[in-house]
Amino acid sequence: MPGHSAKASDLLAGVAEGDRRSFELLYRQYAPWLVARLRQRCADQAQIDDIVQETFVALWSSCQVRGQSNIRDVAGWLWRVASRRLVDAARSGGARSRLMQVLRQRHVRSSVVSAEDQVLAAGGFGSVDDAMARLPAELRDVVQATVLDGLSTRQAAERLQIPTGTVKTRAMRAKARLRDHVEQARRQDG
Template identity: 60%
Template sequence: MNRAGPDGDAELLRAAADGDRHAFEELYRRFAPWLAARLRTRCADQAVVDDVVQETFLAVWRGSARYRHDGDVAGWLWRIGSRRLIDALRGDGARGRLRQALTRVRHRQEESAEERVLAGVEHGDLGGSLERLSPELRAVLQATVIDGLTTREAAVLLGIPSGTVKTRAMRARRQLRGELA
C-alpha cells in the first residue's frame, strides 16, 4: 500500500481503522517517526515518548480515536499524541519529567520545526510579529493555538498556573493585533 498525500492518508487511516493490518503497518511506518520526533521537542524522556507513540497508534487500532475526515491525518495524530503526552506527564514524577523536558526545550540551540514554520508564515507581517513575541508568549500561543491544548493542559506542559497561560495568551493576541493592524 503506497498511498501518498492527504486523501491517500485518510484512505489509509480508514482501512487501518477497519482492521486492515497492512494499512495499519503502513500508517505506522509513515507517521510514527514524525510523531516521535515532534513529541521529543516537548519531552526529553525517550521512554515516555516511545510509550506515547505506541498509545497513540493503539488508540487508532482499537478504534477509540475516531477520525472525522475534517483535517489532516498528521494533525489528527499529533492531537492524540500531544494529549497522551500531557496525560503521561501528569502521572507519578511528572513534575520532574516536565521540568527536564522544559529545560531541554528552553536551552536547546536549534529551533524546532514548528518554530521555523511559525517564523516563516508570510500573511502580512505575521511571521515577523510572531518572532518579535517573547519566548514565553510564543510558547503559550504554540501550546494553545498551534497544538490545540486547553488552558489547563498548556499550564501543565509549560509548568505555569492556568491564570498565567490566560494572561500570556491575552498579551500575545494584543501584541499581534497591534502589530498587524
C-alpha cells in the first residue's frame, strides 16, 4: 500500500477542482505501487506504463465528472481500474494476434523478389523452376509455405486457411509432380 505523505481525500478534492499539483502528488504517491502490482501480472513494461497512464487519466476524468466523493479508497479504485485495463490489454493482444494472422494469410506479393525466387530465376535449377511453374496454384502455395518459407504443416494451414490434412495431401501431390517433371527433364537432357 502506498505511503500517505499527503491525505488522499484532500488530494482528490484538489483534483476534482482541476488542481494539477494535487494530481501530480497523487501520481507520485500511488504510481510506483501500481507499477509494482502490475509487474506481478505482466512482463511487458511498455504495456504496464500504458496501463498506469490510462488509469491515472481515468482518475482525473472521474474526479472532473463525478467529483472525488465516489472514490473513498484511492488504492483500491486505482487497482480495480488498472486490473480491468490489464485484462482488456490481454484481450486486445489476442485480437491483435488474430489480426496479424489474417494479414499474413492475405499476404500479397510485393515487388521485392525473395532470395528463393532469385535463385530459381537465375537458372541454376531450371527443371525445378519449370516444374514449379507448371504446378497448380494450390500446390505451388503449399510448396512455397512448407519448403521455401520453412513453415510447419500447422503454420502453413493457418497461412493458407486450409486444414492441415489438406496441406499434407497437397504437399505429397506437389512432390510427386515435381519428381515426375524433374525425372522427365533429365531423360530428355540425357
